[in-house]
Amino acid sequence: MKLDRKDLLGLRDLSREETELILNTAIPMKDVIGRDIKKVPTLRGKAMVTVFYENSTRTRTSFELAGKYLSADTVNLSVSTSSVQKGESLRDTIKTIEVMGFDLIVMRHAMSGTPHYVARNTRMRVINAGDGANEHPTQALLDMYTIKEKKGTLEGLKVAIVGDILHSRVARSNIYGLSKFGCDIRVVGPATLMPPGVEKLGVKSYYSLDEAIDGVDVINILRIQRERQASGLFPSLDEYAQLYMLSPQTLARAKDDVLVLHPGPINRGVEISSELADSTQALINEQVTNGVAIRMALLFLMMGGGRDEITY
Amino acid sequence: MRLLIKGGRLIDPFKRIDAVQDLLVEDGKVRSRGDQLDDSGCEIIDASGKIVCPGFIDIHVHLREPGFEYKEDIASGSRAAACGGFTTVCCMPNTEPVIDNEAVVGFVKEKARKVGIVNVLPVGSISKKQSGVELSEIAELVTAGCVAISDDGKPVMKANIMRNALDYAKMFGLPVLSHCEDLNLVNGGLMHEGYYSTIYGLRGIPAAAEEVMVARDIILARLTGGHLHICHASTAGSMALIRQAKAEGLKVSCEVTPHHLTLSDEIIDGYDADTKVNPPLRSEEHLLALREALLDGTVDCIATDHAPHHFEAKDCEYELAACGISGLETAIAVIMDKLVRPGLLDIKDMVKLFTTGPARVMGLDKGTLGEGKPADITIIDPEMLKTVDPRTFKSKGKNTPFKGMELQGWPCMTLVNGVLIAQNGEILLKKQF
Numbered sequence A: 001m002k003l004d005r006k007d008l009l010g011l012r013d014l015s016r017e018e019t020e021l022i023l024n025t026a027i028p029m030k031d032v033i034g035r036d037i038k039k040v041p042t043l044r045g046k047a048m049v050t051v052f053y054e055n056s057t058r059t060r061t062s063f064e065l066a067g068k069y070l071s072a073d074t075v076n077l078s079v080s081t082s083s084v085q086k087g088e089s090l091r092d093t094i095k096t097i098e099v100m101g102f103d104l105i106v107m108r109h110a111m112s113g114t115p116h117y118v119a120r121n122t123r124m125r126v127i128n129a130g131d132g133a134n135e136h137p138t139q140a141l142l143d144m145y146t147i148k149e150k151k152g153t154l155e156g157l158k159v160a161i162v163g164d165i166l167h168s169r170v171a172r173s174n175i176y177g178l179s180k181f182g183c184d185i186r187v188v189g190p191a192t193l194m195p196p197g198v199e200k201l202g203v204k205s206y207y208s209l210d211e212a213i214d215g216v217d218v219i220n221i222l223r224i225q226r227e228r229q230a231s232g233l234f235p236s237l238d239e240y241a242q243l244y245m246l247s248p249q250t251l252a253r254a255k256d257d258v259l260v261l262h263p264g265p266i267n268r269g270v271e272i273s274s275e276l277a278d279s280t281q282a283l284i285n286e287q288v289t290n291g292v293a294i295r296m297a298l299l300f301l302m303m304g305g306g307r308d309e310i311t312y
Numbered sequence B: 001m002r003l004l005i006k007g008g009r010l011i012d013p014f015k016r017i018d019a020v021q022d023l024l025v026e027d028g029k030v031r032s033r034g035d036q037l038d039d040s041g042c043e044i045i046d047a048s049g050k051i052v053c054p055g056f057i058d059i060h061v062h063l064r065e066p067g068f069e070y071k072e073d074i075a076s077g078s079r080a081a082a083c084g085g086f087t088t089v090c091c092m093p094n095t096e097p098v099i100d101n102e103a104v105v106g107f108v109k110e111k112a113r114k115v116g117i118v119n120v121l122p123v124g125s126i127s128k129k130q131s132g133v134e135l136s137e138i139a140e141l142v143t144a145g146c147v148a149i150s151d152d153g154k155p156v157m158k159a160n161i162m163r164n165a166l167d168y169a170k171m172f173g174l175p176v177l178s179h180c181e182d183l184n185l186v187n188g189g190l191m192h193e194g195y196y197s198t199i200y201g202l203r204g205i206p207a208a209a210e211e212v213m214v215a216r217d218i219i220l221a222r223l224t225g226g227h228l229h230i231c232h233a234s235t236a237g238s239m240a241l242i243r244q245a246k247a248e249g250l251k252v253s254c255e256v257t258p259h260h261l262t263l264s265d266e267i268i269d270g271y272d273a274d275t276k277v278n279p280p281l282r283s284e285e286h287l288l289a290l291r292e293a294l295l296d297g298t299v300d301c302i303a304t305d306h307a308p309h310h311f312e313a314k315d316c317e318y319e320l321a322a323c324g325i326s327g328l329e330t331a332i333a334v335i336m337d338k339l340v341r342p343g344l345l346d347i348k349d350m351v352k353l354f355t356t357g358p359a360r361v362m363g364l365d366k367g368t369l370g371e372g373k374p375a376d377i378t379i380i381d382p383e384m385l386k387t388v389d390p391r392t393f394k395s396k397g398k399n400t401p402f403k404g405m406e407l408q409g410w411p412c413m414t415l416v417n418g419v420l421i422a423q424n425g426e427i428l429l430k431k432q433f
Helices: A016-034 A058-069 A090-099 A114-120 A137-151 A169-179 A226-230 A237-244 A284-303 B074-083 B102-115 B138-144 B159-172 B195-200 B207-224 B236-247 B258-262 B284-295 B331-340 B347-354 B356-362
Strands: A047-052 A073-078 A104-109 A125-131 A158-162 A184-188 A204-206 A218-221 A259-261 B002-012 B017-026 B029-034 B043-046 B051-054 B056-061 B086-091 B119-122 B176-178 B228-230 B252-256 B377-387 B406-416 B419-423
Touching: A016 A058, A016 A137, A016 A284, A047 A058, A047 A090, A058 A073, A058 A104, A058 A125, A058 A137, A058 A284, A090 A114, A104 A114, A104 A284, A114 A125, A125 A137, A125 A284, A137 A169, A137 A218, A137 A259, A137 A284, A158 A169, A169 A184, A169 A218, A226 A237, B002 B347, B002 B377, B051 B347, B056 B074, B056 B347, B056 B356, B074 B086, B074 B102, B074 B406, B074 B419, B086 B377, B086 B406, B102 B119, B102 B138, B138 B159, B159 B176, B159 B207, B207 B228, B207 B236, B236 B252, B236 B284, B252 B284, B252 B356, B258 B284, B258 B331, B284 B347, B331 B347, B331 B377, B331 B406, B347 B356
Parallel strands: A047 A073, A047 A104, A104 A125, A158 A184, A158 A218, A184 A204, A218 A259, B002 B043, B002 B051, B056 B086, B086 B119, B176 B228, B228 B252
Antiparallel strands: B002 B017, B017 B029, B051 B377, B377 B406, B406 B419
């Protein structure tokens, strides 16, 4: 079975079946990662490029590694040392990459909708590795994989997403993804970081951390970006931590076996205490490993299986 | 030189006429109206099945000249206006240099006269270089031929400057056209703030960013007694404030654009930068409030805010794209198809909103087919069905979110001073009657 689409731009328009296909395909991929010899020839002769207009440790490295494990030729375009710095337009940069013969581009951009614009203008397949405050589909997929691996199912779980919901692409993709499996989703954060109309996405919104995490199976903690404080959206990191930092103490009202997720990089002592981050409840490192498996699954589903003909 | 426009449905809101009548034009002026006028010695335009109106007026266009001729110039903008069914346009001063002195006003007027297609009336800036700091020499602008003042494109953030502008302009009976936007509340926003900004992950511009300034300016209009005209009002709250100001008897008027009346923020899905405009496309509830205000008389006129851009300014990341819609060549068809045909707006009211409405706002002796008036005439074919194809635009700006839409009801002939200058989207050679 194949993923019948040219691009993966977000989870909003992905069906439950497609989502399950990706999650299930990641299971054998994780096996490959655990082997002594990790390389399989599946994508030999395919070429992919990662183009990140924003900094990243996890996402970019894991896409690259995923491609290499599957034997694709993988190139990283370093935007900070590329012709972008000479003022080359995005359109021209993408065309240049395209005519080198790449089959797939993995793109991160600080501006929402940029991968959509690129996808419309290239024959290459496009995977969105995070665009502005819109979506980060592979992060949500790896979060869902991690939850499913631990809980056995996603069906009907209670999940709280904590922090800067307004600016978070991780929150949006998680909401779209988890809703397909009937999860009870709560979002919690200060009013200034809560997007308008968020409840119309089928989630409940809270200002109180205690109320939001009452009886939840999973807590997904978002990274607080320091510049949000500078732009006046909340008074201080200290006050934020007082209200929303997760620690073994503030976790009390969640279920005893609650899973704690964080997409990283973490701000210790701001949104998560060091004690919690380093505890066995926190799955931050498992998430990273699973991220490689999810990205292998996607690359396989999008480039593999002798699919040479694509439509766009 | 006589021309008889025969058998059309003549609508002249100023004269309260809505009847099938002939219209006789002589020496560039309206000579007479009536049933079965004698056509001997006349050139004849068969207007049966068509709607014959006073020439349409668009009080809010950007012709980009001087300074940005790669986006549009007075010639291309005039051709776009004529093909779009407009006989008079008022052009905004956000050019380079800004229209803030008589030399630039003179340049625009002379250029328009040489082009000689439609009437081009310049709007001068409120403040020098539109910087919002010091008033322009408004008396000089009036003498040179400006019909209004505006810093359009930029809000006048300083309340005392706006107060002084309203006070000073009232000496000349000049309307102050206000672009209402509190930049602190806009805060880098890219689309209307609401459900869809949450869905698309784009920074939102709250309706309040406009309403706060509309409220401020109305309070200043009350203080000064000046004529305040709100440009491109786009929210339910703005309409409520303007309605209240009018009920109070203040000299406050407003315009709405065809796009704010017919498109909502949902269409930003896919991040096509042709949907990016300022003020942004609002949510459905605001759109409905604008339509309601159109019917109850709160809205004085429809204006396009014609904002042509070079394609590269739209063919890029949504956040980096320029704001604006090239509107002159779709305005009539959009209103005809989306509002008149479904019965949401009476055709007579539409004609009013494009003729006497804007003429009254700007204090122009235009917008009617009275005897002796210049024969500026717009003829609409209510049956014409056409798909919006920006490649056929006379405007250099091909940026329109209406592209690909099939619309019914298009302007088919435009006459200025008795000259048939445009027909079915094409500019004709001069032929004076």
